[in-house]
Amino acid sequence: MSIIKDPGLAPEGARKINWVKRHMPVLRKLEAENSREQSFEGLKVAICLHLEAKTAYLAQVFARSGAEVAIAGSNPLSTQDAVAAALAEEGMNVFAVHGATEKKFKEHLRQVLKTEPDLIVDDGGDLVSIIHQEMPGLSKKIMGSAEETTTGLIRLRSMEKEGVLSFPAVAVNDAFCKHLFDNRHGTGQSVWDGIMRATNLVIAGKTVVVAGFGWCGKGVALRARGLGARVIVTEVDPVKALEAVMEGYEVRPLKEAAPLADLVITVAGVNRVVNREHYSYLKDGAMLANAGHFDVEIDKKDLYHYADSYTQAQPNVEEFILPGGKTLYLLAEGRLVNLAAADGHPAEIMDLSFALQFMALKYLKEKHKQLPFSLLSVPPEIDSEIARLKLQEMGVSIDTLMEEQKKYMESW
Ligand code: ADE
Secondary structure, three states: OOOOOOOOOHHHHHHHHHHHHHOOHHHHHHHHHHHHHOOOOOOEEEEEOOOOHHHHHHHHHHHHOOOEEEEEOOOOOOOOHHHHHHHHHOOOEEEOOOOOOHHHHHHHHHHHHOOOOOEEEEOOOHHHHHHHHHOHHHHHOOOEEEEOOHHHHHHHHHHHHOOOOOOOEEEHHHOHHHHHHHHHHHHHHHHHHHHHHHHOOOOOOOEEEEEOOOHHHHHHHHHHHHOOOEEEEEOOOHHHHHHHHHOOOEEOOHHHHHHHOOEEEEOOOOOOOEOHHHHHHOOOOEEEEEOOOOOOOEOHHHHHHHOOEEEEEEOOEEEEEOOOOOEEEEEHHHOEHHHHOOOOOOHHHHHHHHHHHHHHHHHHHHHHHHOOOOEEOOOHHHHHHHHHHHHHHHOOOOOOOOHHHHHHHHOO
8 A cells, every 4th residue: 555646746756767767877787687587576675765766766676676665765854755656656565755744754664564575675774673673573584684874784783782683684885885975975965955955055165064074974075175165074083083184174073163163064873963052152144954864963852942933944944043142044854954955865876875775685685594693794796796887887997907917916
């Protein structure tokens, strides 16, 4: 049963899917091979991802490769109803609606799991977490899961450490073809896309504080600099902080950076990065945006509480008047700004991430009986093969080692 069956909306979604498909050549290649072989015939695949056009194409590739697919969004604000309707129109099980309440959102995740999947594509670890907390019996049937995000991997690592993980999980986020491109270049570009669409303001000349210098933070800072901003990085990890210093960024504690900031972007993967203390340091008119997976990085509950009043300044921009008259702006309700206020990462980037997701599930399907119930790396051959295919599609050729060089590399 699907949530959205709206033949009026579906054509718009179908057009969006067609557009991104044109820019996802690696996934198209996998579709061609696997639909011929019906590689997932007889298997059920559950997907929890941001339900926009690129994700919809991934779901179609699984379905055309023989899988029965059930899909939910991974954030109520990133679900695009037209795209969901297009999938429902094809007969897919779609459980998602834009702006769903937290309760409805969770209900949709449970509905996806009630289809009793064999394989899971997760984003943020929500499906895996629900299985372990509420439906432990389902674990026996599951061949494995593949995780898309840094945040999801943190949760899975905790589960592994506690010895409760009850099927193999593949850390797609840790593959080179994921974090080097999706986290850095995908987030780097799409976060600015979201901020610019929401605000329609210039970035050049602004002071931007990037809270967190992981792979996503690196991308956001890099593109901020390219847009002409003064960039200040905040970190808790000394190695990452040193890396930021060596890359030429100013590094300060958030308390010191806040009074200088025109815009603070959280990309830290932890809660309450920006909290009441910082609201008092921020200057009048400062804007706050989040690019981390969960909407916990900016303590918005505290902001609603602390503010004398708040109102919608324009779509995706809330205005808060604080005691004393200072104004702060929160973008996209503190949810992922690149997906709530824009369309997420560019298609060419998601081509890599989703090719990895597809190959990770194929690997789990073929090897699950030999795999331990732990967090596993994507086999390096899969990473290399996806990079090779992408280069081929881009018309870029590279050198190969001569036999003599191979021997040299193996010698000691
Ligand atoms: N589109 C689909 N999934 C996404 C993700 N995890 N990040 C950005 N854009 C996306």
